[in-house]
Amino acid sequence: MTATPDASLLDLARALDAADPLRDHLDAFAEAPGVTAYLDGNSLGRPLRDMPEKLATFVREDWGTRLIRSWDEQWMALPMELGDRIGRVALGAAAGQTVVADSTSVLIYKLMRAASAADRHRTELVIEAGNFPTDRFLAEGVAAETGMTLRWLEPDPVHGVTVADVEAVVSDRTALVSLSHVDYRSGALADMPGITAAVHEVGALMMWDLCHSAGVIPMQLDAWGVDIAVGCTYKYLNGGPGSPAFAYLRHGLQGVLRQPIQGWWSAADIFAMGPEYVPAGDIRQLLSGTPPVTS
Ligand SMILES: Cc1ncc(COP(=O)(O)O)c(C=O)c1O
Structure with missing residues (x-):
């Protein structure tokens, strides 16, 4: 039996589609044969129509023609340039805080590891069950490594974590x-x-998984003090399978928090090749090794 769509709901859906400010961007995405409505963007976004050409140009020109010169001319700065762009369009973050x-x-x-080492008097990590x-799993690993205690939040499974849930577990040990x-x-x-304000109320740091x-959701990391x-x-963000992640660290914590995988890309001078590690004082300290440029 085929269900007949409710006419008023169908009209509502059409009206919402017509008023959607993103409507004009639909054609920028490649068609997938047989797919009428793709609802799995929460797992893997769709490719742009011009992606095959962009990839071909990258191999032919950036990599194939300019060869190693592309590092100096373009690629070295990519982690920070792309970070700034994501920060500007999607995170409400001023430049210099996202890689x-x-x-x-x-x-x-x-x-997590950097934040756990920030204040030795604070010995608890709060995470949601x-x-x-x-x-x-990462929180469990960090706790095992540092001896910190995990405090598990168990919020309502439908409505999620509330300010009151957080206030009930945080303290000057967090x-x-x-x-x-x-x-x-x-x-x-x-x-x-x-929630960020409630965490700051007890002097702890707040980390969001975005x-x-x-x-897809507007946010203001700078204005909200994240x-x-x-x-x-x-x-x-439709970057493709295995495209790299992004991290935001607010200006005031750069040079204060120090991430532990301190490879050469996180050093003050990448090409100093010196005897000891001197960390970059800016957002570049979050990098470790050569960035996955093709991805
Ligand atoms: C909420 C959330 N956090 C973390 C991850 C892990 O991401 P990755 O596999 O890129 O490390 C995912 C993956 O889907 C996720 O949905």
Whole structure:
């Protein structure tokens, strides 16, 4: 039996489509044969129509013709340039606070680890029991490595974490609270400014996982005082399978927090080739090794 769509609902859907400010961008995306409505952008975004040509030009010209000169001319600055662009269009972040690198999991580890070492009097990490597995597993790893205690939040599974949930577990022992902006199962949207303020009230740091909100939910990381944020670029930012992640670290914490995978790309002078490590004092300290340019 085929269900007959409710005519008034269909009219409503058509009216919403007609009023959608993103409507004119639909044609920029490649068609997928047999797919009428793609609702899995929360897992893998669609490619742009001009992607094959962009990739071919990259191989032919940037890599194939300019060869190693492309590092100096373009690629060295890409992690910061792309970070600034994502910050401007999707995060409400001023330049110099966002980089593109690694995977989300690796960046979460680096920043959780850095935040746990920020104040030795603070010995607790707060995390949600229903958070995405990678976030929980990484917190368990960081706690095992540092001896910190994990405090688990168990919010309402449909409505997600509230300010009151957070206020009930944070204290002057809290080093970091790490939560997802949008719950990957229920879609619940957390109150980013309210929760961030509650965490700051006890002097702790706040880290947001933006995987399910970057590119689809407006946000203002600078204005809301967010300390740290991490997200992927292959969902609503349509970067393609395995495209690198992004991390935001507010200006005031750069040169203060130090991420642990201190490879040469995080050094003050990448080509100094000196005897000891001197960290970059800016957002570049979040990098580790050669960035995945093709991705
Ligand atoms: C909320 C959330 N956090 C972290 C990750 C892990 O990302 P990655 O596989 O890029 O490390 C995902 C992956 O889908 C996710 O949905």
